[in-house]
Amino acid sequence: MKNHSGTTIIRNGQLIDGNGGAPVPSATVICKDGFITYAGPTASAPTAAELSNGQSKGSADVRIIDLQGGTILPGLVEAHFHSTYFNVIALEDLDTKYPVEYVTLLAAANARLALECGYTAARSGGSLFNIDVWLKKAIESDITAGPRMATSGREICGVGGLMDWNPDFRKIGMEGLVLLINGPVEARAAVRKLVKDGIEWVKTYPTGDAAAPDTNDHHTLCMTFEEMHAVVETAHNHGLKVTGHCRATEGIKNALKAGYDAIEHGTFMDDECMDLLLQRDVPCVPALYFEYASIQRGPEFGMSQQVIDGHQETLDGGAESARRILKAGGCLGMGGDYGFAWNPHGDYARELSFFVNYVGFTPLEVLTCATKNGAKILGRSQELGTVEVGKLADLLLIPGDPLADIRILEDRSQFIAVIQGGVIKAGKLAAPAA
Ligand SMILES: [Zn+2]
Numbered sequence: 001m002k003n004h005s006g007t008t009i010i011r012n013g014q015l016i017d018g019n020g021g022a023p024v025p026s027a028t029v030i031c032k033d034g035f036i037t038y039a040g041p042t043a044s045a046p047t048a049a050e051l052s053n054g055q056s057k058g059s060a061d062v063r064i065i066d067l068q069g070g071t072i073l074p075g076l077v078e079a080h081f082h083s084t085y086f087n088v089i090a091l092e093d094l095d096t097k098y099p100v101e102y103v104t105l106l107a108a109a110n111a112r113l114a115l116e117c118g119y120t121a122a123r124s125g126g127s128l129f130n131i132d133v134w135l136k137k138a139i140e141s142d143i144t145a146g147p148r149m150a151t152s153g154r155e156i157c158g159v160g161g162l163m164d165w166n167p168d169f170r171k172i173g174m175e176g177l178v179l180l181i182n183g184p185v186e187a188r189a190a191v192r193k194l195v196k197d198g199i200e201w202v203k204t205y206p207t208g209d210a211a212a213p214d215t216n217d218h219h220t221l222c223m224t225f226e227e228m229h230a231v232v233e234t235a236h237n238h239g240l241k242v243t244g245h246c247r248a249t250e251g252i253k254n255a256l257k258a259g260y261d262a263i264e265h266g267t268f269m270d271d272e273c274m275d276l277l278l279q280r281d282v283p284c285v286p287a288l289y290f291e292y293a294s295i296q297r298g299p300e301f302g303m304s305q306q307v308i309d310g311h312q313e314t315l316d317g318g319a320e321s322a323r324r325i326l327k328a329g330g331c332l333g334m335g336g337d338y339g340f341a342w343n344p345h346g347d348y349a350r351e352l353s354f355f356v357n358y359v360g361f362t363p364l365e366v367l368t369c370a371t372k373n374g375a376k377i378l379g380r381s382q383e384l385g386t387v388e389v390g391k392l393a394d395l396l397l398i399p400g401d402p403l404a405d406i407r408i409l410e411d412r413s414q415f416i417a418v419i420q421g422g423v424i425k426a427g428k429l430a431a432p433a434a
Contacts, residue, residue, distance in 0.1 A: 001140050001148065003034020003392075004422030006061045007051050010397065011042055013067030018074040018371035018386035020364060023403065029072050031393035034421035039387045065429065070416055071401055073367065074387050075120025075394035076409075077374020078147065078335040078348050079285045080264060083107040083135055084128040085339025089301055091165050095177040100129050107131050110345045111139060111146025116426040117348050117412045120394040120419075121385075122147035123378050125264065125285075125337070126155040126203040129176050133198050145425055148394070150378045153197045154179050156190045156231060157205035161222030162212055162245070178205075181223075184230035191234040200379075201262075202235045204228065204244040207251035210291075210310025218247040218267065218314050221254070228258040241379070247314060249273060256282060262333075262377060267314055269321040278330055283377045286322045287336025289354040290343050291315035297342035319359045326361060333377045334370040349409040356406045363406045393422040397429075 008031045015027030017039060028045035030038035038045055048062045086106040088094055098106070107127065114122060124132040136149040156179050157163035163178040174180055179190035194202055206223050208216030216222060228244070235242045241261035246252045249268045256263070256276035263277065266284040277284065294303065294311040325332055334352060338345050352370055355361045361369075375385025383392050397416040400408045408414065417427040424430050 001421055002142055002423065004031070005033055006063065006422075007032045008063045008065065008393070008422055009045075009048055009051070010065045010067060010072055010395070011045075013070045013072050013397070014401065015039060015072045015387060016364070016367055016402070017388060018368060019388075020368040020372070023071075027072060029387060029393075029395070031395075031422045034393055034423070036387060036389055036391050036393050039389060065397065065417065067397060067416060068399070070397060070399040072387060073118075073396040073398065073402070074371040074375075074385055075396050075418065075420065076118045076349070076370050077333070077378065077385065078114055078119045078122040078338075079333030079374050079377050080125040080287050080335035080337060081114065081122035081147070081149075082125050082127065082337065082339045083110050083132050085337075085345075086110065087344060088340045095128065095166075095174065096172065100131070100176065103128050104131050104134070107135050108138065108144045108146070110339070111135055111149075112144065113346050114348065115146050115418060115420075117346060118396040118398075118409065118415060118418050119147050119348060120396070121149070121374065121378055121380070123150040123201060123333075123335070123374075124152040124203075125335075126152045126177075129154070130197045130199070148378075148380075148384070148420070150201055151199045152201045152203040153194055153199040155203040155205060156181060156187065156194075156223075158182070158223045158227060160215070162205050162208045162216040162220075163222075165212075181227060183224075184226045187223075187227040187230040188234045191231055191238075191240070195234075195238045195240065200240060202231060202240055202242045203264075204231055204242065206244040206246050206255050207248040209245065209247060210307060210314045211294075213304075213306045213310055218310055221248060221251050223251075223254075225254045225258060228254055228260070232259040247317075256280075265314075265318060266321050266325070267318045269324060274324060274328060277325065278328055281331060283331040283333055283373065284322075284325055285333040285335055285377070286318050287351070288315060288318050288322065288359065289347075289351045290337040290340070291318060292354060292358065293340075293343040293350075301341055322355075322359055322361075326365060331373050331376060332369045333373050334366065335374070346412075347410075352409055353407045363403045366406065367402065393419055395419040397427065
């Protein structure tokens with residue numbers, strides 16, 4: 001991804017740098033050639049004249065952005081992004097509805113939308129075929145616009161588990177979406193396939209979900225400890241990380257004991273789960289707005305009361321676990337399962353509002369989870385996630401104060417600029433698309 005060349009001064013706004021401290025009220029951020037060279041009070045910032053001193057072209061190559069009292073934030077990080085999910089209502093919408101060619105185009109559109117929503121980076125939570133790996137390549141090559149990505153490709157689940165829904169008589173398996181395994185030998189083989197695909201995060205299904213109440217509900221296990229351990233051993237040998245869809249308490253424990261690098265959802269955490277999580281500072285991505293949206297809008301889409309009740313139990317458990325992890329100083333990421341009809345792409349920032357207005361986090365806590373922690377989960381803390389000297393100029397410039405009203409992050413039409421490496425990619429200051 002190409003950086004901007006030249007100097008940009010962003011001024012006349014408050015700075016929320018992503019570290020969780022109080023905002024700097026009258027701040028300036030300066031970027032040069034795609035990297036942040038100053039971030040702090042305007043009073044101590046170098047001036048445009050000082051910056052252009054010694055440059056033959058004078059001050060003409062210094063771009064100035066006046067925020068008119070708005071806010072400078074780090075670009076947001078969506079920590080559980082399904083680029084290939086698109087308006088999903090029924091199970092087949094996830095795997096067999098469209099051919100891979102069309103799903104690839106949908107994924108590119110979803111990635112562009114995420115960037116327009118202020119998300120300058122995203123970690124995949126699994127994708128159809130190996131689309132996210134190639135989507136990342138296209139984004140990194142500036143062929144299509146989107147968040148800087150960490151990829152997962154196909155997910156791993158035990159035979160008969162949550163993600164194994166196509167009946168055997170159809171003889172279509174789960175090709176494209178999931179690698180189904182029976183035992184540690186097949187678990188290793190699946191990871192080795194993903195190694196060849198070029199993914200970074202192995203996504204697994206240690207447990208079921210409220211969406212499948214009959215045989216794989218949220219208290220059911222979908223992989224054995226031996227399978228999970230084999231996944232971790234093989235993945236770590238090849239330098240990959242492992243995460244998993246973890247709702248049931250026993251599944252969370254298995255994942256943490258097997259050496260997982262992150263936990264998705266972490267719904268029903270007991271004291272032992274908390275100890276195991278905090279011992280290794282394993283990040284957790286609760287993805288709770290999905291549950292809320294399922295409860296609110298499920299009936300419109302024919303969801304049964306049993307499924308909705310399961311989502312309510314999941315939401316209550318997940319919110320309680322998220323509050324415990326925050327209180328204990330653990331690492332939480334924001335993101336979650338957007339791409340369903342009741343939870344479509346583009347609604348990502350509803351996760352942030354939901355954590356403030358329903359779960360009880362402060363806006364500043366939520367923003368730290370959505371920026372600094374997101375970059376940590378991506379394994380790119382050195383480059384992304386906070387507005388600090390030396391980091392990439394991945395920034396979100398908005399009018400107003402998200403600490404007073406977090407919901408302003410939901411309205412991308414008001415954004416001043418979404419910036420990656422100093423390049424304005426979206427928002428009012430972006431060049432209109434040809
Ligand atoms: Zn997911």
